[in-house]
Amino acid sequence: MFEYQKSGQYFALIAGGMEEHGAEEFTELGAQNVKLSYRGIQFEADPRTLYILNYQTRLATRILAPLISFNCHSTDYLYKVAKSVDWTTLFRVDQTFAVFASVANSHITHSQYAALKVKDAIVDCFREKFGSRPNVEPVTPDVWINIHIENNHAVLSLDTSGGSLHRRGYRTETGVSPMMETLAAAIIRLTEWQGEKPLYDPMCGSGTLLCEALMSYCRIPAGYLRKNFGFMFLPDFDKTVWETVREEAYHNFRQLPEGLIAGSDVSGRATKIAIENVNHISSGNRVTIKMLNFMKIDNLENRVIVCNPPYGIREGNPEEIAKLYTYLGDYLKQKCKGSTAYIYVGDKELLKFIGLKPTWKKPLVNGALDGRLAKYEMY
Numbered sequence: 001m002f003e004y005q006k007s008g009q010y011f012a013l014i015a016g017g018m019e020e021h022g023a024e025e026f027t028e029l030g031a032q033n034v035k036l037s038y039r040g041i042q043f044e045a046d047p048r049t050l051y052i053l054n055y056q057t058r059l060a061t062r063i064l065a066p067l068i069s070f071n072c073h074s075t076d077y078l079y080k081v082a083k084s085v086d087w088t089t090l091f092r093v094d095q096t097f098a099v100f101a102s103v104a105n106s107h108i109t110h111s112q113y114a115a116l117k118v119k120d121a122i123v124d125c126f127r128e129k130f131g132s133r134p135n136v137e138p139v140t141p142d143v144w145i146n147i148h149i150e151n152n153h154a155v156l157s158l159d160t161s162g163g164s165l166h167r168r169g170y171r172t173e174t175g176v177s178p179m180m181e182t183l184a185a186a187i188i189r190l191t192e193w194q195g196e197k198p199l200y201d202p203m204c205g206s207g208t209l210l211c212e213a214l215m216s217y218c219r220i221p222a223g224y225l226r227k228n229f230g231f232m233f234l235p236d237f238d239k240t241v242w243e244t245v246r247e248e249a250y251h252n253f254r255q256l257p258e259g260l261i262a263g264s265d266v267s268g269r270a271t272k273i274a275i276e277n278v279n280h281i282s283s284g285n286r287v288t289i290k291m292l293n294f295m296k297i298d299n300l301e302n303r304v305i306v307c308n309p310p311y312g313i314r315e316g317n318p319e320e321i322a323k324l325y326t327y328l329g330d331y332l333k334q335k336c337k338g339s340t341a342y343i344y345v346g347d348k349e350l351l352k353f354i355g356l357k358p359t360w361k362k363p364l365v366n367g368a369l370d371g372r373l374a375k376y377e378m379y
Helices: 003-007 018-029 047-056 075-084 113-128 181-192 210-217 239-250 268-278 318-335 350-356
Strands: 009-013 034-039 038-045 062-069 096-105 143-150 153-159 199-201 262-264 290-291 303-309 340-345 358-366 369-377
Touching: 003 062, 003 075, 003 340, 018 034, 018 038, 018 113, 018 181, 018 318, 034 268, 047 062, 047 239, 062 143, 075 113, 075 153, 113 143, 113 268, 113 303, 181 210, 181 340, 181 358, 199 210, 210 262, 210 303, 268 290, 318 350, 340 350, 350 369
Parallel strands: 096 143, 199 262, 199 303, 262 290, 303 340
Antiparallel strands: 009 038, 009 062, 034 038, 062 153, 143 153, 340 369, 358 369
């Protein structure tokens, strides 16, 4: 029996700065004894709740099921313990796998080497039992295995998500510096928007914020377009329970009213991509997206405005970027009476160019960028 089966405990990976929001979401979805950790949360769940969490979470990137944990001071011992696991109970020799690793404050210092030793152990386990081995597929494997070593304590886990959950499946193309889906979902969550006012993104890019707003309003699970999950490889996977979870979620869908979500962008290519992406989602044909410079929009009054303006990493001249933020601030002051704006920036220093005092600012990490989400209320 694996460790998760004895304890019912799992670990969810979440971007830095989003742990508290993730803990709130997991509690809402039925997780028990939720505890914050660095870039993640520990929690307890029964199999049904585990399926719901993987299917519904908008903020977590992976959910790991611990198989075995042990003190580990050398790669030889790591190999020995990993080889003792009966991997043949998790997947077949004709299926592919990959190992991803993280190490911190331990005698084993190289994550890639740790992953290699676990890979060798899995391969040798199969070879000794069947005379053949499964292949490694580093990008789209059937099964993801994780090894985490911290303070010389190792945990071997199966990724129950089957790859990063930020890959929703609606994005076939991206524009310049696309926003991570989980970050966009966090922004929508922090707006507390429930459809009481129309939502508009005046710099929509490839439409990630619009897609996440659409899925949130229509109660479409974040994993709706995913075909497979890693929990399907757990030895106690219950297909009947999983099908019930999907069916219940489907019956909770609601249609998007016309005109409730819209956006625009100055780039014709970006708007084309955004339209394609949003139309992969149910009710996406009810989202209006146009090629338009935001300064040419007559007004955006009595709306919830969300946007992620360019912030200069790859988009252009820093002076031009600063001017853009000044123009955005002027537009908000002059043309957005009765609206609330939520502006996300990867460079928090750019907020000063908006020239407005935010109601609040919240840190949200976007990859390596220490970003900020600022709320502005227009009267």
